[in-house]
Amino acid sequence: MLSYLQRDRQAAGLAGAAPSGGASIALQGALASWRAVMRTRQFVVAEGDPLCGGAVRAQALLDGALSAGGGQVRILAGTMPHYSAGAGDEGHSALSTDELDRVASGTRVVIGxxxxxxxxxxxxxxxxxxxxxxxxPLVTAAQAEVRRFAAHGESVLLIGPRDSAVLPGMVGQALDAVRTVHDVAEAGDIRVEAPGRVAVVTAPGTPGERNRMVAEAVRGALGHVLPQDPTTYCHAASDREHALLRLAASSDAVLVLGRQNSPTLASLRNSGVRAYGAARSAEVRPAWLAGAAAVGIVAAPGASPALMADTLRALTGLGPSAVTRQVTTTLVDRGDTESG
Ligand code: SF4
Known part of the structure; x- marks a missing residue:
């Protein structure tokens, strides 16, 4: 079936074979759908591991413990938010703090x-x-900031959204000194006994822009506050958010590869982006590409690198294509670079 005339006027097309009857009719329908979306197209890939450095490190430690053998590994519930056990994930399971006294001594427990x-x-x-x-390590550094301020007698306002996984561990660093501030509305209403003795620490894992807005509202309400060491900020969540916004702005449609229920897909759709999810390259539908001269592709956390390669291989067969890659990474200059 002739489908497309390329720049060099060579014909490119799709073909298939099926026994006559229903299969043949279905094949013709499928070929017609794909032929309709053949065109010159740009594929824009959001580069980088969808998991942040802390999550990759934790996954490696878990994998190492599992491959060493020696029985079950338990993951302390809530400390590894990116992780979700799937079918066949044997050898490890979540452990809530309520269960601690019922676990056999010697059991290996991962703090995420x-x-x-x-x-x-x-x-x-x-x-x-x-x-x-x-x-x-960035969570450890932020926890240390909480302890340091509390030890100096400051009240610590800990800024982060209610569902932030790091909050319980950070509050627990200095229970009597820490108070959480979840949003701008709470910040505006904040009152403290000694306004001159207040420090602000932000929860890592939340986009910095959001934390900064709340921190500014705290400053507006209380005046001067002591800031945490800025080199302990985590930029992973901001980078991911910026990468998605940039990808959406460069594309007519975005494919999210990996789990269908990934937060990446949900957040793109909530922002009004034409986004589709595929757990396998074969799940991509021709209608998703209709009218799209530029298609963004991003991997959801947990997606295998092979899925990206497979999908690109399949889609670049639909006409002359260019694949471009976007990298969005914040680098922190710690001022310790030696000059020659
Ligand atoms: S602090 Fe940042 S790098 Fe560390 S686990 Fe959280 S999001 Fe990832």
Whole structure:
């Protein structure tokens, strides 16, 4: 079936074979649908691992523990938010803090990147559990800021959304000194006993722009506040958000590869982007490409690198194509680069 005349006037097309009858009719229908979306097209790939550095590190520690053998590995519930067990994920399961006293001594327990309060850590040790600490170094640094300010007698306002996985562990660093501020409305109403003795720490894992708005509202309400060390900020969530916005702005439609219920797909759709999810390249539908001269492609957390390669291989067969790659990464200059 002739489908497309290329720049060099060579014909490119799709063909298939099926026994006569129903299969043949179905094949003709499928070929006609795909032929209708053959055209010159640009594919824009959002580069980079959809998991942040802290999540990748935690996953590697979990994988290492599993491959070492030695029985079940439990993951402390809520500390590894990117992780969701699928069918066939044997050898590990979630463990809530309520269950700690029913777990056999010696069981291996992973503390995920979101970290835990010192009391939880002490309970793990008391129960004789073997801790695999995958707390993200940036979370550890932010926890240390909370302890440092509290030790100097400051009240600590901890800024982060209600559902932030890091909040329980950070609040637990200095229970008496910390107060959470979830949004701008709460910040505007904030009152403290000693306005001159207030420090602000932000929850890593939340886009910095959101935290900054709340922090500015706190400053507006209280005047001067002590800031945390800015080199302890995490930029992963902002980078991911910026990468998606940039991809959406460069594309007529966006394909999200991986889990259908990924937050990436939901957030694009909530922003009004024409976005579709595919767990396999074969799930991409011709209608998704209709009228799209530029198609963005992004991997959802957990998607295999092979899925991106397969999808690009299939879609670039639909006419002359260019594949471009967008990289969105914030680099922190820590001022420790040696000059020659
Ligand atoms: S602090 Fe940042 S890098 Fe670390 S786990 Fe959270 S989002 Fe990832």
């Amino acid at each position: 990147p979101a970290g835990v309060a010192p009391t939880v850590r002490a309970s793990l040790v008391r129960q004789g559990l073997r801790v695999i600490d995958a707390t993200c």
